Each structure stands twice: as structure tokens, then as C-alpha cells.
Amino acid sequence: MDLSTINPALLVASLMISATPILLAALGETIVEKSGVLNLGVEGMMIIGAVVGLFSSIHFSNPYLGFVFAAIFASIFSGIFGIMVLYFKSNQVATGLGLTLVGLGLSSLIGEFLGSQKTELLEPVYFPFLSDLKFIGPMFFNHDILLYFSILLTLILYIFLKFSRAGMILRAVGENHDAAHALGYNVQLVRMLAIMFGGACSGLGGAYISLVRVPQWTDGLTAGTGWIALAIVVFSNWNASKVILGAYLFGGITVLQLNLQAAGVKIPVEVLSMSPYLVTICVLVFISVNGKNSSPGSLGKTFHI
Amino acid sequence: MKIRKLFSATIASLALGLSTSFAADTKVGFVYVGPINDGGWTQIHHENALVMKEYFGDQVEMVYQENVPEGADSERVMTQMALSGADLIFTTSYGYMDPTINVAKKFPGVKFEHATGFKRSENVSTYSARFYEGRAIQGHIAGRMTKSNIIGYIASVPIPEVVRGINSAYIHAKKVNPDVEFKIIWIYTWLDPAKEADAATALIEQGADVILQHTDTTAPHAAAAKAGNVITFGQAADMADFGPKPRVSSIIDDWAPYYIARTQAVIDGSWESVDTWHGIGDQMVGIGEISSAVPVDVKIEALALKFRLASGDYHPFTGPLKKQDGSAWLGDGEVANDGDLAGMFFYVEGINGDIPQ
Numbered sequence: 121m122d123l124s125t126i127n128p129a130l131l132v133a134s135l136m137i138s139a140t141p142i143l144l145a146a147l148g149e150t151i152v153e154k155s156g157v158l159n160l161g162v163e164g165m166m167i168i169g170a171v172v173g174l175f176s177s178i179h180f181s182n183p184y185l186g187f188v189f190a191a192i193f194a195s196i197f198s199g200i201f202g203i204m205v206l207y208f209k210s211n212q213v214a215t216g217l218g219l220t221l222v223g224l225g226l227s228s229l230i231g232e233f234l235g236s237q238k239t240e241l242l243e244p245v246y247f248p249f250l251s252d253l254k255f256i257g258p259m260f261f262n263h264d265i266l267l268y269f270s271i272l273l274t275l276i277l278y279i280f281l282k283f284s285r286a287g288m289i290l291r292a293v294g295e296n297h298d299a300a301h302a303l304g305y306n307v308q309l310v311r312m313l314a315i316m317f318g319g320a321c322s323g324l325g326g327a328y329i330s331l332v333r334v335p336q337w338t339d340g341l342t343a344g345t346g347w348i349a350l351a352i353v354v355f356s357n358w359n360a361s362k363v364i365l366g367a368y369l370f371g372g373i374t375v376l377q378l379n380l381q382a383a384g385v386k387i388p389v390e391v392l393s394m395s396p397y398l399v400t401i402c403v404l405v406f407i408s409v410n411g412k413n414s415s416p417g418s419l420g421k422t423f424h425i
Numbered sequence: 426m427k428i429r430k431l432f433s434a435t436i437a438s439l440a441l442g443l444s445t446s447f448a449a450d451t452k453v454g455f456v457y458v459g460p461i462n463d464g465g466w467t468q469i470h471h472e473n474a475l476v477m478k479e480y481f482g483d484q485v486e487m488v489y490q491e492n493v494p495e496g497a498d499s500e501r502v503m504t505q506m507a508l509s510g511a512d513l514i515f516t517t518s519y520g521y522m523d524p525t526i527n528v529a530k531k532f533p534g535v536k537f538e539h540a541t542g543f544k545r546s547e548n549v550s551t552y553s554a555r556f557y558e559g560r561a562i563q564g565h566i567a568g569r570m571t572k573s574n575i576i577g578y579i580a581s582v583p584i585p586e587v588v589r590g591i592n593s594a595y596i597h598a599k600k601v602n603p604d605v606e607f608k609i610i611w612i613y614t615w616l617d618p619a620k621e622a623d624a625a626t627a628l629i630e631q632g633a634d635v636i637l638q639h640t641d642t643t644a645p646h647a648a649a650a651k652a653g654n655v656i657t658f659g660q661a662a663d664m665a666d667f668g669p670k671p672r673v674s675s676i677i678d679d680w681a682p683y684y685i686a687r688t689q690a691v692i693d694g695s696w697e698s699v700d701t702w703h704g705i706g707d708q709m710v711g712i713g714e715i716s717s718a719v720p721v722d723v724k725i726e727a728l729a730l731k732f733r734l735a736s737g738d739y740h741p742f743t744g745p746l747k748k749q750d751g752s753a754w755l756g757d758g759e760v761a762n763d764g765d766l767a768g769m770f771f772y773v774e775g776i777n778g779d780i781p782q
Contacts, residue, residue, distance in 0.1 A: 125608075130630040138623055228460065236464055236643060236666040241651065334622045336647045339460030340492065343617040374620075378627035381778075382577065382608040389583075389611045389781040 126379050129259040136260075136267055137333055139371025141166070141325040141342075143270045145349035146356075146363045147277055148321025154281060154358055155314035156294035156418035160216030161201055163346025164223020165319050166326030169194040170341050171227040173327025177239045186239070187266060187327050194323020195316045197223065202315040206308045209422050224340065234337040242266065242332060266328055271364070273321075278360040290314060294416035297423045307423050322346065355404035358414050362404065370400040451513070451692050453477070453684075454506035455489040456499060458518035458641075459616045465641040466615065466661040467491065469678050470517045470540075477684035485688060495520025503528040507535045513691045515684070516540065518615070519584055525549055536696050538687060540680075541586055543767055545698050552683055555704030556586070557593035557766070558734045559676035560637075561741040562712055562727050563658050566674060567635040568598030568605050569723045570656060577628025578609045579621060579638040579645055583781045585769045587639050592773045593741045594637055597730075599775055607776055608633055618644035629655055636671075646672055656718065663713040674727070675713030683709065702763065706735040742766065747774035 145162050152159050169190035177186025201219045204210045242264035244251075250261040280287040292300040293310045301307050326342055334341065348370060356362030373396040380392055455474050459467035471489065478487040488511065490502050499521050506514055507528060515538045516525045522542035529537045529549045537549045545551055567576050576598060580587050591609060598605045608631060610624045621640050625648035628636060636657045638645045643664050649655040649671035657667065659675025666672075683701065690696040703709035712731050715724045733739035744755030749772040755761060770780060 125631045127630055134623070134626055134630065138619075141619075232462065235462075238647075238650075238666075329619055334618045334644050334647055335651070336618070336643060338463055338616070338618040338642045338644065340616075341618050343619055345619065375623060375627060378610050378612075378624050379631065381610045382628050382631045382633075384608070384777045388779075393611070393613050 123383055123385070125383050129255050131375065131379055132259045133262065135368065135372040135375040136263060137371075138375045139368045140267050140270050141328045141333065141345055142349050142352065142371055143274065143364055143367035144266075144325035144328060145322045145346060146352045146367055147270070147273055147360060148318035148325070149349055149353045150356075150358055150360055150363055151277065151281075151290070151321075152314050152318035153353060153419055154294045154416055155290050155311045156297055156416050156421065156423075157202075157205065157311050157315055158212045158216065158420040159198065159201060159219070159315060159318060160213060160350065161198065161219025161223065161346075162318075162322050162349050163342055163344065164220035165194045165198050165322035166223075166329070166346045166349075167227040167340075167342045168197050168223045169323025169326030170330035171230045171234070171326075171337060172323070174239055174330040174335075174337050175230060175234060177331055178234070178237050181240060183240050183242050183331050184265075186331050187324055190323040190327035191320040192323075194326065195320040198315050198319025198322070199312070201319075202312045205422070206311055206315075209424070212420050212422070220346070227341075228339045231337050231339055236336060239331055239335055241335060264332060266324065266332070270324075274360050274364045281360060291416070294418055297418045297421070301423070301425070311423075322349075325349070352400070352404070354415075355401055355408065357404075357408040357411060358416065362407065365407075366400055366404050369403055370396050373399050450484055451481075451688065452486045452488065452509075452511045453688055453691075454503075454511040454514040455487070456493050456502055456506070456514065456516045456518075456521060457489060457491045458493060458495060458520070459491065461489070461491050463616060463641050464643045464662060464664060464666075465659075466678075467517070467641065469662045470515075470680060473679065473681040473684055474515070476681040477688055480681075480685050481688060481692075484692070493521075496524070500524040500528055503537075504531070507532040511535060513538065513688060513696075515687075519582070519586060536687075536691055543700075545700060547698060550687070550697075550699050550701070552680075552687075552701040553586070554678055554680075554709040555702060556676055556678075556710060557589045557741055558704045559710050559712055560590040560593035561597045561734065562730055563637055563674065563676070564594035564597030564599075565601055565730055566658075566715070566719060566723060566727050567594065567637065567656075568600070568602035569726070570673075570719065571598075571602065571605060571635050573632045573634045574602065574604045574606060575632040576605060576607050576635045576637065577625070577631075577633030578607055579624045579628070579636065579640055580609055580611045581615050581639045581641075582613060583611060585767060588772070588780055589766060589769050590637075590639055591776065592769065595776050596741065596746070596773060601726075609776070609778055611781055612640065614640075616641040618642045621645050622648040625649060626652070643667060659713050665713065668714075668718075669716035670718040672716070673718050674715045677711035677713050679709055679711050704734065705731060706737055748772070749774055749776055 172193040173186040173190030176189035177183045247261045352366035356366045377392040457467040461471040513536045517540045519541045525539045541553045621644040625645035629652045646667040649657045656673045657671040740760040742761035744759040745757045746755040
């Protein structure tokens with residue numbers, strides 16, 4: 121065992137990359153669920169984002185446009201779910217699962233055209249002075265713009281949900297849709313916007329896998345990341361600040377356990393492999409156990425006018 | 426109602442994506458663990474299956490099912506294939522071993538061929554390739570080319586097949602470079618591009634400048650390309666898109682002659698349960714072009730090694746070799762027998778870490 125082979129700066133940098141797709145998708149889903157809609161199609165929206173992102177990045181030779189198109193298409197894709205559950209009153213659980221299945225199939229179809237083409241990579245953002253710092257520089261100040269965006273988004277959504285009027289309307293709709301309706305809010309519109317925002321976030325998360333983390337296309341690229349994001353939303357008690365903690369814990373331990381294996385630490389590999397799931401759940405349950413359960417009251421219920 | 430229809434149609438189209446064509450005399454089924462465009466293991470099985478189909482033309486009907494999880498799901502898929510009239514079914518992943526045996530019991534008239542396993546019955550054959558011969562060549566090139574003397578190995582599932590590959594690569598890297606060290610990561614899956622890329626990145630960050638993989642996708646190559654100055658090897662398929670660097674060579678599986686021979690045997694009625702284990706000599710294991718990124722002298726040594734392996738002149742597991750715990754395994758000049766190789770579940774001396782049980 122030789123822990124000195126693990127470079128902490130590189131480790132932290134990798135864990136941030138590994139956590140970002142989960143963070144983006146989980147933030148989006150938090151907003152969706154806060155509006156009272158349970159969208160189990162995160163995995164499907166992510167993989168649509170992944171394939172569309174890579175496709176447009178290659179097509180336009182511009183990874184930034186890849187992210188833009190990933191967000192737009194995943195958002196439109198989630199709009200299908202929105203129309204079905206909001207206007208045709210379909211069952212949210214079944215429709216969400218359907219969205220995942222369609223997403224997986226559709227992405228594999230689009231992926232046929234991609235083959236093993238390669239994309240250009242995102243340039244790291246350069247912070248004057250900060251990026252040149254020893255140790256801290258490569259750790260925190262040598263990432264791509266999307267990673268910083270995801271952290272900023274966490275902050276914005278935290279403030280949005282807690283302090284803004286629009287955030288309160290969103291929460292009201294999720295908490296008790298009949299009361300919100302009686303107050304004159306357009307429940308369906310609010311929910312539709314939330315769903316499409318969630319779709320865009322998931323799309324960005326998926327594109328982050330295909331454009332940054334892997335970067336290439338393979339069928340089933342997201343490999344369950346969407347489900348992890350869904351779980352993190354629940355365990356973090358629908359709280360954006362805990363979502364980022366959950367995503368970084370999960371992403372962090374995933375990368376850490378790989379590094380510990382490579383360093384030859386004397387912990388059974390089986391234990392290391394399950395550690396990301398175990399630790400994330402334990403920590404989030406532990407910090408949420410004393411707070412009030414803030415599961416939105418109307419979550420998963422169909423709204424009838 | 427609409428939703429339910431859509432939902433069930435989606436499931437049906439996903440679950441039963443079997444390609445069917447006109448009725449032919451013989452129907453051959455293939456069960457794949459990954460997607461047919463994974464760029465590796467499954468893709469090469471599928472391409473070889475298509476070669477078989479092309480060879481027989483209308484005489485043979487081919488059906489396949491991709492992305493079949495190992496376990497109960499695979500039993501359902503095999504049963505479905507057998508029920509729909511398949512005469513011969515190839516199950517192409519280690520984890521299909523027990524399901525294949527179970528389903529074969531229920532359909533004594535159908536012949537089964539299980540890849541990389543060791544359980545056979547009246548109507549179940551096994552076939553595999555001596556990938557460890559290719560691993561010897563990889564180990565040689567890796568040992569000669571590494572500058573950091575750290576070689577990263579992405580291991581998939583702890584089964585003898587994978588352990589054999591690690592040992593063979595290590596023995597031959599060590600032979601040409603006594604300072605070499607292997608860092609091994611088990612990711613417990615055959616394919617998960619994000620995890621494979623993360624594992625490759627973790628190994629590279631810990632100093633590895635050679636990445637060997639026993640997983641199915643090209644994600645480790647993409648990670649290596651991103652990191653720069655790291656070399657990789659194609660696994661199962663040539664993965665030539667990543668050449669000349671990072672991918673410097675590859676192990677290519679060539680199942681087509683076997684698929685043709687076995688299908689012919691079913692057509693002729695001469696099919697028997699057999700255990701096939703072919704290597705470079707029988708051309709079931711191919712070595713992909715050694716790229717221009719490899720120094721000429723290393724390339725020549727590697728090719729010489731390939732010919733010695735092909736002719737049977739040299740066996741990758743030739744003594745003296747000790748097990749990891751220092752106990753004796755093979756005496757001077759002694760060669761490992763197939764039984765030992767098939768059940769190999771120990772590291773050879775010099776490798777650090779434990780094999781997950």
C-alpha cells in the first residue's frame with residue numbers, strides 16, 4: 121500500500137468532473153419534484169443529452185454548441201413527458217419510466233450515426249493568478265466552464281427556492297396544487313416549465329459525460345447515472361445545498377475508491393466498490409434525519425382542475 | 426390507454442429486438458451482453474456472426490439479442506430463442522454459463538455454445554480463445570515502453586479468464602523490465618464507459634503510462650488520449666480508431682471460422698458437445714497491427730514472440746514461476762496444463778493486491 125501515489129490535487133479535480141453530471145441532473149430533478157412532479161425519466165433525458173450533445177459538437181466542431189443543443193433537445197424531450205402527465209393526466213411513474221426506455225432506444229439509434237468519431241474538448245477556464253497557483257490551481261481553477269456553471273447553478277437554485285417569489289410559487293404548486301390553483305396560479309404552466317428546466321439540466325449532465333468525462337459515444341453511456349441522481353434528490357431531502365453534497369460525495373467516493381484500489385489499499389475490493397452508494401446514503405440520511413421531511417405534498421399526484 | 430400502449434410497445438421493441446428474416450433451414454441465435462456497436466467484445470462477436478451468415482447465405486437464418494444482462498434475463502432470452510425455433514444458440518458472455526446449462530436442459534433438441542465458460546452437457550459446448558497469449562505480447566510491449574514503470578490494468582469481473590490475462594501480461598512485462606509494477610482496478614462490470622474512463626484516469630493520475638484493459642468499450646482509450654503520452658491496447662476488437670497512439674496494438678478475437686464450422690456441424694447433423702480453446706496458432710486470437718508509436722526493435726521482438734506463441738514453441742506460462750504467496754507453482758521449464766489455466770485464481774509472484782473472492 122502506498123498512498124503517496126495518490127496526488128490529492130488530481131484526485132479532487134477528477135472527483136469534481138465525476139460528480140458534475142450527477143449534480144446537474146439532480147438539480148434539475150429537484151426543481152421538477154419541488155413542483156410536485158415525479159419524473160423518473162432522468163436517465164432517458166441524460167442519454168438524449170449525451171448523444172445529441174456529442175452529435176452537435178462533432179457536427180459544428182464546437183463542444184459549447186454541443187451543450188446548448190443537448191439542453192434544448194433534452195428539454196423538448198422532457199416536454200413530451202410534461203404534455204402527457206399534465207394535459208393527458210397519465211401516470212407519472214409509468215410515463216417517466218417510458219421516457220427512460222424511449223430515451224435509451226432513441227439515443228442508441230442516433231448513436232448509430234456517430235460511430236467512434238471524436239469530439240473537440242472543452243478548454244479549461246483560465247483564472248488570472250488563481251489558475252497558476254501551485255496545488256490549488258490544478259485542483260480548483262483548471263476546469264471547464266460547465267463545471268463552474270453547475271456549482272453556480274446550485275447556488276442560484278438554492279436562493280431561488282428559498283427566497284424568490286417565483287421559487288415560492290413553485291413550492292406552493294408542489295406542496296398543494298389545489299390551494300395554489302385556488303390562489304390563481306397556473307399549476308400546469310408552472311409544472312411544465314419546471315419539467316422542461318429539469319430536462320435541460322439532465323441534458324447538460326448527459327452531455328457532460330459524452331463530451332468531458334468519457335468523451336465519446338457508446339450505447340448506454342450514462343449507465344445508471346440518472347437513477348443515482350434521482351436517489352440523491354430524495355436523500356438530500358429536496359434541498360439544493362444537500363444535492364451538491366450528495367453528488368460530490370458519490371462522485372468523490374467513486375473516484376477515490378478507484379484510486380485506493382490502484383494504490384493497493386488493504387480494503388477488500390468489494391467493500392470499496394459499494395462504498396460510494398453506502399456512504400452517500402448514510403451521510404445524507406444522517407444529516408436529513410433531524411430536519412423536517414420536506415417531500416413536496418403533491419409529489420407524484422395528478423392535478424385535476 | 427395511449428400511454429400504456431406506447432409503454433408496452435416500447436418495452437416490446439426493446440425486449441424483442443430480434444432480427445428475423447425468411448424461413449431458412451437452420452436458425453442460429455446469438456445472445457450478446459453489450460450493444461453491437463460497443464467497439465469491442467460484442468461488436469466483434471456480432472461481426473463474426475454476420476460473416477457466418479454471409480457464408481451460408483439463405484441457408485441460415487440468424488437472430489440476435491443485444492444488451493442482455495447476465496442472469497435471469499438471459500434465461501428468458503435464450504428460452505425465447507429456442508421456442509422461436511433456433512437450432513443453435515451462441516451465448517457470448519461468461520455470466521451466461523448457468524443460464525445456458527439450465528435452458529439447454531429444457532431444450533435437448535437445441536444445441537448451445539457458451540463462450541468462455543467451463544460447464545458443458547450433451548447439448549452445450551464451450552469455446553474460448555487463449556487471450557493470454559495475446560496478453561503476453563501486450564505485457565512485452567508494455568514492459569519495454571513504460572517510462573514510469575507503472576502499468577495500469579482495468580480488470581472487469583474476477584473470474585479465471587481475467588486473472589489469467591493479468592498474470593500473463595505481468596510475467597512478460599517483468600521479464601523485459603524487472604522494475605515494472607502493476608496497478609490493478611476491478612470495476613465489476615464488462616462495460617460501463619464512464620467507470621472505465623474514470624478507472625483509466627485514476628491509473629494515469631497515479632503514474633501509469635500504459636493502460637491495459639479487460640473491459641469492452643473504447644472509453645479507456647479516450648481517457649488515455651485526453652491525458653496524452655499514455656499507450657493502450659485494443660481489447661477484443663482492433664480499436665484502430667485510436668491508433669497509432671494511444672492504441673499501439675490489440676488483441677482481436679476471430680470467432681468467424683468457429684461459428685461457420687459449428688453451424689456447418691448442425692447442418693450436417695454432426696454436432697457434438699466439445700470444448701474448444703484456440704490461440705494465436707489457430708487464429709482465434711489475432712494481434713492487431715503494432716503501430717508506428719512502438720519503436721522498431723520492440724515491434725520486432727513482439728512479432729517474434731507472436732510467432733513463437735503461434736508455433737507452440739513457447740508457452741506464456743513456462744516455469745520457473747511462483748504464486749503470489751511465494752509457493753512454488755511451475756518448475757524450471759515446466760508448462761502450465763489447461764486444467765490449471767482454466768481454473769487459475771491466484772496472482773503470480775510480484776503482483777500486489779488480492780483478487781476479490
